[in-house]
Amino acid sequence: MHKHPGSGRRIVWWSLGLVVVLLMLGPTSLAKNAAGQxxxxxxxxxxxxxxxxxxxxxxxxxxxxxxxxxxxxxxxxxxxxxxxxxxxxxxxxxxxxxxxxxxxxxxxxxxxxxxxxxxxxxxxxxxxxxxxxxxxxxxxxxxxxxxxxxxxxxxxxxxxxxxxxxxxxxxxxxxxxxxxxxxxxxxxxxxxxxxxxxxxxxxxxxxxxxxxQIAALMATIPPELRRIATTGEGFNYMAARYGISLEGELFDTLNLGVTTDPSPQALANVARQIRALGIPAIFREFTIDAAITEAVARAAGLTKVGTLSEVLLPSPEWDTYLEYLLANARVVVETLTGRPVS
The missing domain is CATH 3.40.50.1980 (Nitrogenase molybdenum iron protein domain)
Incomplete structure (x- = not known):
């Protein structure tokens, strides 16, 4: 699971000759394919x-x-x-x-x-x-x-x-x-x-x-709802960019990258932490079994549960980088506010 302790999100871009490291294993030659690409x-x-x-x-x-x-x-x-x-x-x-x-x-x-x-x-x-x-x-x-x-x-x-x-x-x-x-x-x-x-x-x-467009959508989330828990910490950069506080480490104890069947006690422990922190919503990565986050949400007394993705998906609203950024943002806004986003 990934750990992002700060609000790191911005980049510093240097010119190609100064900092960009093009990792090469020897000299290169351009082959191209049969179509010349x-x-x-x-x-x-x-x-x-x-x-x-x-x-x-x-x-x-x-x-x-x-x-x-x-x-x-x-x-x-x-x-x-x-x-x-x-x-x-x-x-x-x-x-x-x-x-x-x-x-x-x-x-x-x-x-x-x-x-x-x-x-x-x-x-x-x-x-x-x-x-x-x-x-x-x-x-x-x-x-x-x-x-x-x-x-x-x-x-x-x-x-x-x-x-x-x-x-x-x-x-x-x-x-x-x-x-x-x-x-x-x-x-x-x-x-x-x-x-x-x-x-x-x-x-x-x-x-x-x-x-x-995403910034305008995220701005509609009330301050008291701008805190979320996720099953992984891959969404830190999105959260930091748009002023959302993200608690991704809460699910670390479940070892979701290793097991698909965490114990009821482990789920209850995560739910207690979420309640104690006053987190209003839980988001799972699409690869995580929905039953896990639903069980934690029930134990924490939450009804706001959403699904995010770190990769593009084979569906029209998720299959390009631009659509994928927008789709994740829509899920966050709709889940937290309860209002549909067009």
Whole structure:
């Protein structure tokens, strides 16, 4: 489970030459596919949608973990790993340990591609502001890992391995990801750099518009309701961006990433803490059994229970990065206020 003790959410963006770390395992060469497109393998769905929007028709996006799949358990298909080991031109990952479940398979594929550029987006472009007067990092308790090759630690974790990886849930951070994607694609495919720049400019404007729309929605939540409990701590950045206090660690004792059947006593303990803190609503990640949060809500005397997602879902209101940001915000507002949001 991830731990984010402060209100870290904002980014500091430096120019590509100063700080962006493009992690490479040797020299690169641009292969492209039979259609003349750059082949970009992408670790998970929000980033894949960003790459599609920036790359347009010039980039083939190969998604490793499809929409609606749990990043903590899903294993990429052999066809994806074959592209990674074969004709991929670039591999975009979030980094900061988000890909821990897939990492052993990626290590094997990357071992056959010493020339492949791997871009760790999160640690390459983000510094999180923990306090107004200083810079800090959003920490989390590392999940148990299978035996891994330490030679890949810097690639998949980054130089700081205790940073909450879910930065993309803050649109400002999403914009930083888009800028990084634009610059990487432009560097490896300079002939289409102007197209990538134009696409990124359009897409950034769309993200900014969605950010403003979400802020307006969140502003309708009364102050006394702006505190929530979640089954995980992946929504800290969204909460911090829009002034919501989030208690994600309350469910840690249930070990929901390991067990699907917590004891009644454990559920009752969580419910007692929620009552004591006066939290008005509980939100579960879509991968968590609804019966668990419903049981806690009943024991805590709550009727406000919602479902959020850290990944894109295969439905019209959740299948793009922009829709996904809006959909999560609508769930928060509708659950807390009891009013439908159009």
């Amino acid at each position: 750059v082949v970009a393998v992408v670790s998970f769905s929000p980033i894949a949608d960003m790459v599609r929007n920036v790359g347009g028709d010039q980039v083939e996006v190969v998604l490793a973990v499809p929409n609606g799949q749990n990043m903590h358990f899903f294993e990429p298909a052999a066809t994806v790993l074959a592209r990674l080991a074969g004709d991929a031109d670039v591999f975009f990952i979030n980094g900061l340990n988000l890909e821990f479940a897939q990492r052993p398979l990626y290590e094997s594929a990357l071992g056959e591609r010493p020339d492949l550029r791997v871009v760790n987006l999160a640690h390459s472009v983000l510094i999180f502001r923990a306090e107004l007067e200083g810079l800090g990092r959003a920490e989390f308790r590392r999940s148990p890992l299978r035996p891994l090759n330490p030679a890949f630690d810097e690639l998949f974790l980054g130089p700081v391995d205790n940073t909450d990886p879910h930065a993309f849930l803050d649109p400002e951070n999403g914009i930083a990801y888009v800028k990084m994607i634009r610059d990487v694609l432009s560097e490896i495919d300079p002939e289409n750099a102007s197209s990538y720049a134009a696409n990124a400019e359009t897409y950034i404007a769309q993200i900014e518009a969605v950010d403003q």
